């Protein structure tokens with residue numbers, strides 16, 4: 286599942302691809318439209334409609350200004366229509382969940398033809414197709430279909446931003462703010478760091494990595510950590526996420542994980558090889574001077590990886 290760096294890589298690609306372009310057509314698969322509809326999301330019904338005179342209808346005719354991100358959510362910001370009203374959609378908010386990903390085809394390019402797509406591309410896992418005014422095309426593909434796209438007004442978007450916690454790559458990432466965000470909890474450290482309303486963007490992989498970098502056992506109760514220990518966690522977090530995003534994020538070995546971004550021009554590295562503890566149980570700890578062996582523990586039914594020698 287993509288975490289902050291992977292979503293940031295996706296955001297950058299989407300921003301470069303969509304910014305300044307007008308949406309010419311939107312197609313949504315029936316199966317995904319129905320599934321979203323059941324969850325109370327009207328994207329499948331509304332998005333393919335033309336932007337109406339009151340600006341309140343669909344996406345067709347709207348121009349994307351930029352693509353933003355907070356935590357694991359990303360969103361397309363739309364330029365205001367000629368006659369905005371109270372119900373005007375200004376944002377399309379997305380979450381990739383388990384297997385969501387975007388495939389981007391510049392005008393004149395071809396979709397991939399390889400063993401992953403025996404029946405051609407787009408295939409049955411592609412659920413949204415967006416045509417842009419320069420002839421380029423974006424396809425949203427999601428094998429397990431847990432991902433979402435939603436249409437929001439400015440007000441709805443502001444309410445969403447307020448729900449999500451501090452983003453470690455955002456402008457409000459300061460130690461004081463971080464301390465406030467993590468205070469007042471007796472939960473295990475890992476569970477606290479996964480709480481998206483406190484710190485937005487961390488998941489199973491990076492929490493293990495951050496706790497190892499900070500030399501703290503993720504099973505510790507949060508209210509037992511001293512300020513120096515929180516400082517070590519704070520200091521480890523942003524550089525780790527920034528470096529991972531810089532090289533293209535962590536992509537694990539299944540093909541599905543490779544589909545969240547398709548940008549043949551970029552020769553992306555994979556942060557997986559730089560992970561220090563995640564899925565390295567049984568291996569020697571990479572910390573200089575430590576002779577520990579990485580262990581796998583289970584917290585809330587999910588794997589945690591740590592070195593019992595240097596994390597306490």
Ligand SMILES: [Zn+2]
Pocket residue numbers: 570571572575576577578592593594595596
């Ligand atoms: Zn160690």
